[in-house]
Amino acid sequence: MRNINKSAELTEETIALNEHGIDYSVYGAEHIEEGARKQMDVAMKLPVSVAGALMPDAHQGYGLPIGGVLATRNAIIPYGVGVDIGCRMALSIFDIPGDNYFGNDAKYKRELIAHTKFGAGQSFKGSERAEHAVLDREEFGSIRFLKGLFDKAYGQLGTSGGGNHFAEWGIIEFAERDEVLNIDKGRYVALLTHSGSRGFGATVADYYTKLAKSLCKLPKETENLAYLDLNSEAGIEYWIAMNLAGDYASACHEVIHKRLTKAIGAEVLAKVENHHNFAWKETLNGEELIVHRKGATPAGKGVLGIIPGSMTAPGFLVRGKGEVNSIYSASHGAGRQMSRKKAHANISREEMKAVLKAHDVMLIGAGLDEAPMAYKDINKVMAAQTELVDVLARFEPKMVRMADDGSRED
Template sequence: MKHILNGNELIERGYAPGKTLGLALSLIEKGFEEFNKEELITLLLEVKAKPEQFIDHEILEKLATAIIEEAAAPVDETIALSAQATAYTVYGGDQIEEGARKQMNIAMRLPVSVAGALMPDAHQGYGLPIGGVLATRNAIIPYGVGVDIGCRMALSVFDISESHFHENEAQFKRELIAHTKFGAGHGFHGQYKADHEVLERAEFNLTPMIKNLHDKAYSQLGSSGGGNHFVEWGIIEFEKDDGALNIPKGKYLALLTHSGSRGFGATVAGHYTRLAKELCKLPQEAVNLAYLDMNSEAGQEYWLAMNLAGDYASACHEVIHKKLTKAIGAEVLARVENHHNFAWKEVWNGEEVIVHRKGATPAGKGVMGIIPGSMTAPGFLVRGKGETAAINSASHGAGRLMSRTKAIQNISRDQMRAILKEHKVTLIGAGLDEAPMAYKDINLVMDAQKELVDVVARFSPKIVRMADDGSRED
């Protein structure tokens, strides 16, 4: 008689869909006419449980061999992505390249992703795009934070008038050169080293790897690295009194700095990204979004190291600002600081999440931040509006229009000198990869995020210092 047995009945009893199931169903048609349905199921379950006992069976040998081979086959530990990306909000979409959108789409397919947003300065990066904001559930993505952990902006507003600055520009230029240091891998030595309480933090003993970075952190404290990092004098204009900062309407000299956690942060980022890739197997297109479970030892280690790197980056800015404030003999009227390569524990839609802001500024309601333009374009002191769709975020700058390679290939020194002269900006250092033309129009970027921030004041760069070779961090 023909057996009435289907695959679902075997699946319900422990067989998995696939080749082995098909083989089992085909073999029971050969020589088991005297068996009823339950006897067949019992037999096939016995083969599955003890296949080695059926290796010499005339009919079931193929099934037993297939089950043994399947058990011995390496297990695919790749974590599947969702078929569809979770919806996210895009600001200034007409200015954002397709590569950044594709990266964000992949990030929104991670099983840990809860919400996302793309800022108007977004462009392609590694893993999460620069300008990408991603909220995850109990997971931290090292490349979602970025290589330069805790990279930030810091602004000091002084009791010095615009006229006094212009009358003494040569002095301000000398002090800027004397009290700043740039270049990947560069740091201070001997009597020129700064000190800060962050160097005494217990987290420097967290692991042997982090402990071994202490000397590098000490030597690079108060330096600025390479790439797009800068220290600059400029004029900041408040068009009306700002009660929160206690600054009357007017123009003031200001110091603006942009840098991160130097070689210390870069090494931490590289180490935990490699570890995340070992522990979290993702499909090739998502490999740079490998994440660490916040309940794991590795996740907790990275979280502590990331926060240490963020505080170290803040200490670097503090050292720079203190040195230059002392050098010019000024009083600080207000100081604002924010980081944009970091992850925070926040509540979003009633749930605690980990918010990654890779090249994005925190913009919760009432939160102050600084969004720079380029060396010739204005920057903006802003106050966040707390927009939920943006996950309380805004852009971290104008964003790149050209890659570094493309900028070097397409922009000449003469062109760069001409635009600096046109805007009356003195530049010390910087490569062609940091030319103003390599960046998007900051005004268009700001227009695209009016619902995210209010502009408090406008900063115009006047004397800008960057790494001499435009180098990037080691």
């Protein structure tokens, strides 16, 4: 497939939005800022929009709000997927009783530092580099643009971004036995990670977002919702690149979990993974549509997912109920209640240390913009989506590693 010329298929005429937007479901409306609602209102006026929903952790983003779910007809919006394509959660539950963590935290800290690398631009060199089947994918050779990103992808495989990306040890508690996961009631040591497709995915997102804006002329104030027709060469290329970036993000988590599992000498009882910056082909009301989940967790009937809180708040292992009005989705976390800038201006390092101490959490890295106070109350967010998911287990963070250089996620 040839590399696309950005001027090809250029549409000079501005595409008009529909006068009235399609109605959409909102969960936890009292927790959602006006800016996110306005962004969703505009998205529902796109001529390709069919259905939408807003999750209780929603807040303003670029184009589609974070926490926004949008179903479109044969069109994909790069900013509806997000900059960090395929960003996801991954949870490994070990055959180690929860109480084993206490008294052994020095070992867990040593291995966490030794086997993770955080921050924008971070990569492995030489023999440190990981190998994975995703690097053998033919897409790296069939699309010239992706071929140029191979070395970056190779070096960053198994690393994590900045911002809200993390790797943490914690204790997960099952109040009763789960037959599907084959895990008995009890408390277990677990590893939870959050990261995406690194510089590779960020570069893909930037390239195709600019391309979409050049091909899809929307009114100035809505240009970040520019979309690509999936029948066009540009749309097909982005779809291929997005799926590769999603698989690459999954591979990054796999490398991290395998390394840390080996380091602590554990067996994995169960592993759960879900992504929340992606687009899927799904059937809704009998029609195949493109479902964008930008900061939203898939919650189809029986689908497992992880919804984290903050570095001191609990996270939850959930099973989707398949609610059609939410477009089979749930929140992807607690959601921000302070912008990064506001958090830096209003939270002191001493306040952050006090909260960590009160919750007995050890923090390695992270800036004030990731302080627990910058996030909504995860318990209120979960209460707003009881019709979307069932909670299977509660994860309590004990040791959290994040980027310490103030870099944003890729």
